[in-house]
Amino acid sequence: MTQLLTIAIDGPAASGKGTIARRIAARYGLRHLDTGLLYRAVAVLCAGDGIPLADERATGERAMRLDPADLERDGLRSAAAGRGASVVAAHPAVRAALLDWQRDFAQEAPGAVLDGRDIGTVVLPKARAKLFVTADPDVRAARRWRELSKDREIAYRDVLRDIEERDARDAARTDAPMRRAEGADLLDTTTMTIEGAVTEAIHLIDGQLAG
Numbered sequence: 001m002t003q004l005l006t007i008a009i010d011g012p013a014a015s016g017k018g019t020i021a022r023r024i025a026a027r028y029g030l031r032h033l034d035t036g037l038l039y040r041a042v043a044v045l046c047a048g049d050g051i052p053l054a055d056e057r058a059t060g061e062r063a064m065r066l067d068p069a070d071l072e073r074d075g076l077r078s079a080a081a082g083r084g085a086s087v088v089a090a091h092p093a094v095r096a097a098l099l100d101w102q103r104d105f106a107q108e109a110p111g112a113v114l115d116g117r118d119i120g121t122v123v124l125p126k127a128r129a130k131l132f133v134t135a136d137p138d139v140r141a142a143r144r145w146r147e148l149s150k151d152r153e154i155a156y157r158d159v160l161r162d163i164e165e166r167d168a169r170d171a172a173r174t175d176a177p178m179r180r181a182e183g184a185d186l187l188d189t190t191t192m193t194i195e196g197a198v199t200e201a202i203h204l205i206d207g208q209l210a211g
């Protein structure tokens with residue numbers, strides 16, 4: 001039996017982890033799951049159904065009924081969806097409902113790259129390679145602002161505040177807080193281009209796979 005190749009990529013918003021994860025998946029011939037989309041979809045669906053995001057039981061129940069097609073919905077990439085996602089993501093019932101989905105995805109041959117906040121710590125603690133991708137908050141906010149301001153007018157300071165609030169919530173929650181997993185290499189992309197960051201990520205992962 002061929003051994004599954006699982007790669008965990010964690011880090012805060014706009015660190016570059018999503019792009020790196022997609023490129024790593026292509027490089028190693030693996031499937032890719034952006035796990036943030038699951039939490040975003042739960043938040044958007046709950047808001048649409050009138051379920052208060054603070055209601056752990058109701059959001060957890062909605063998370064159990066998540067369908068793959070829900071990940072294709074419009075609006076999941078918005079700042080509001082990101083904010084809502086980090087609120088529902090603090091509920092243990094929501095996290096528990098999404099755990100098997102993520103693990104099942106990773107267990108299908110030939111394996112997968114998952115990116116998120118708790119992949120190396122909770123979802124795939126035995127991943128064959130792990131990265132924690134980060135960058136200074138002002139650099140991350142500038143990247144996110146450039147992306148969002150293509151579609152609409154948005155103030156940089158609002159984007160920065162949003163990122164700082166989300167980082168704080170994600171790092172402070174008791175269940176599966178965002179943190180660098182044991183054995184994860186740190187990749188700080190503050191002064192890197194995306195090409196440079198991808199090259200460095202491949203170098204670090206190759207090193208872990210060889211070790």
Ligand code: C5P
Nearest residue numbers: 013035036037039085086089116117118
């Ligand atoms: O990565 P993204 O910005 O799409 O994630 C949205 C939110 O979903 C995060 O701020 C975080 O609260 C939550 N999330 C999480 N665990 C993951 C992925 C995302 O708690 N594995």
